[in-house]
Amino acid sequence: MFESLQFSIVDMTPYSRPIYFDMIGLYNKAVWPMHVLAMILMFWLLLISIRPGQHRVSSAFWILGAAWLWTGWIFHMQYYSSINWAGVAFGYLFLIQGGLLLALACIPVTPVWNVSKKWPVLAGRLLLILAIVAYPLTGLLEQRTLIQLDMFAMTPTPTLMATLAFLLLLEGRIKYALVVIPLLWAFISASFAWTIQLLEVYAILLVMFVWLMSMVTDIIKFTMSKLQSKKQ
Amino acid sequence: MGNNKSNRRAFLSKIAGISCLAAWPQLSISSPGNNIIAKKIPASGEVIPAIGMGTWISFNVGSNIQARNARTQVLDTFLKLGGGMVDSSPMYGSAEEVMGYALKRLGTPKPSLFAATKVWTPSAEQGKQQLEDSLKFWGVRRFDLYQIHNLLAWEKHLPILLQRKQAGTIRYVGVTTSHGRRHQELEHIIKTQPIDFVQLTYNMIDREAEQRLLPLAKEKAVAVIANRPFQGGDLFSRLADKRLPVWAKDIDCHNWAQFFLKFIVSHPAVTCAIPATSQVEHMIENMGALRGQLPDHKMRMQMLEYINTV
Secondary structure (H helix, E strand, C coil): CHHHHCCCCCCCCCCCHHHHHHHHHHHHHHHCCHHHHHHHHHHHHHHHHHCCCCCHHHHHHHHHHHHHHHHHHHHHHHHHHHCCCCHHHHHHHHHHHHHHHHHHHHCCCCCCECCCCCHHHHHHHHHHHHHHHHHHHHHHHHCCCHHHCCCCCCCHHHHHHHHHHHHCCECCCHHHHHCHHHHHHHHHHHHHHHHCCCCHHHHHHHHHHHHHHHHHHHHHHHHHHHHHHHHC | CCCCHHHHHHHHHHHHHHHCCCCCCCEEEEECCEEEEEEECCCCCCEEECECEECCCCCCCCCCHHHHHHHHHHHHHHHHCCCCEEECCCCCCCHHHHHHHHHHHHCCCCCCCEEEEEECCCCHHHHHHHHHHHHHHHCCCCEEEEEEHHHCCHHHHHHHHHHHHHHCCEEEEEEECCCCCCHHHHHHHHHHCCCCEEEEECCCCCCHHHCCHHHHHHHCCCEEEEECCCHHHHHHHHCCCCCCCHHHHHHCCCCHHHHHHHHHHCCCCEEEECCCCCCHHHHHHHHHHHCCCCCCHHHHHHHHHHHHHC
16 A cells, blocks of 8 residues: 555656646636636635625635636646646545535535634735735746736635635634645645745745644634633 | 567668677667667667657646647657657656657657656556557557556566567566665566566666666666666756866767766666657757767766766
8 A cells, every 4th residue: 555655746746847837828728718707706705805794604615616616627637637647636636625615605504704803814814815816926926927827716726725715714613624625735736836846835835834823723722711611 | 669560670680780890788879970879678689779768747748739849859859869768657647648749740650769658556457558548649559668667566567567578569578766766676576577677766976776776687687777867957957067077078978968878878787868858959968978989987987076076
C-alpha cells in the first residue's frame, strides 16, 4: 500500500508554469461568457458578506456549491486533467464539496452568521475581498495575460479562498465539516504552486494560517467554557 | 518503434559496419559527414545513439496546438541530429499524446526512433490497459522499451511485460527510478530479474549510482539510461555565470549541456542519457554531445574537480 504512495509533489506537477498559464488561457477562452455569470455570483457573495441576513446564508451556499461543482466538473475534469494525471480525481473532490454545500443550502437547518465583531469575522471579510478581487489580479505580476487570470467560480484557487473566507463568517460546528476538503485542497494546491513558483502559494498559506488561528481560538473558547461549567 | 521493421534493420545495418570500427563501450555510428557516439545494449548488442530525449514536463502541453507544433520541431531536430531514444510515461500528463501528434506530423515511421515508455499503476489489469493506451497515443505497433515507472508494483507488472516481450509487443523490458529513490530495491531487481534496461538518476552531482548500481548493471549486462542529466536544470543555474574551461574543447564540448552530457555517457556502464527540452536551440546544444571525443577516466576526474571548485 505504501508503495503506491511513492510519489512526490514533483511527480504530481508534470507541467511547467507557462503551460499551466496557457491551459488556463485556453479554458477561459473556451468557457466564455460564463465569466459574466461568475462575476454576478462574485458580487452577490460580497454583498451577502457585507449585509448578512439569515435568509442569505442559503444563497451563499448555493453560490459556493455551484462554484465548486463547475470548477470540479469543467476546469479539473475537462481541462486540468489534460496536463495532470490527477485532474479527474481532483474533479471528484470538488464535486463532493460542491454537493455538500448544495445539500446545506437545501436543508432548513443552516448555520447562522457569526454576528459578533470578533477577529475571524473581520478576517473572513478581508480574505473574501482578497480571494475575489485582489488575488486574481496578482496574476499580472506573474506575467499572465488577462485571459490567463484566475477567477472566482471559474478556477480552483479563488473558489477555495472565497469558501474558506466565507466559512469564517459562520457560527457553529457545521463549518468544520465543510472545511475538510477545502483545507485538503489548500495543501495540495499550495504544493503545486510552490513547485512551479506561483504567487498563489502565499495567498493560500495566508488563508490556511487564518483558519488555523480561528480553530485554535475556538478550541480555547470551548475548553474554557467546559472548565467553567465543571467549576459551577 | 516497431511499425517499420525493415527500415530499422536497414538503418542499423547501415551504421553497424562503421560502428564496429570503434571499441565498446563507446561506438561510433557514422552517417554521411557525421560520427555519432553510440552505445551497445548489452542484452542484444544493438547499437543506439548515446543521447536520447526525455519528455517529462517538456512534452506535457495539453491541447495547446501552438505548443504541440513547437514540440514537433524539437522532436524533428532531435531525429535529424541523430537522436534515437525517446522516453515518456503515462504519468507525464499529455506527453504521450503529444508525442503521437508530433510523430504523425513528422510522418511516421521514423526508422531511427527508439520508442520507450512506461507502465505506472498499482494494478496489473490497469497496466495492460495502459500499454494499449500508450500504443494508441504514440501511434506505434510496439515499443522498443517498456519500463516499470518508479518500480511501482513491479512484481505484478514484470511477468506480464516479459510475456509481452516474448509475444513481440515490446522489444526490451526495464525498470526506472529517479531522484535517487529506492536504490536498494533497484539493486535487488538488477541482481534477480531478467531485465534489459534500468533507468536511474545520474549526473555530475548525483553520483550515488556509481557506487553499486552502475558496476552491477555492467556486470549483469543491463543497459543504463541516465535521467535528470542536468539535475532538473540546477546544474545550469549553478554554473550560470561560469565559463566553460578551455580544455573542454579537447573533448569537443562547446557549452555546458555538452559538458554535462559527455560526462554521463562516458561512464562505461551508461548506455544513454535522456535530457528533456522544449526548445529547438537547447536540443541542438544537447545533440552536440553526440559528436566528437568522449572524456577518458582522467578527463572525467578533471571535469568533476572543476565542477566542485566552481
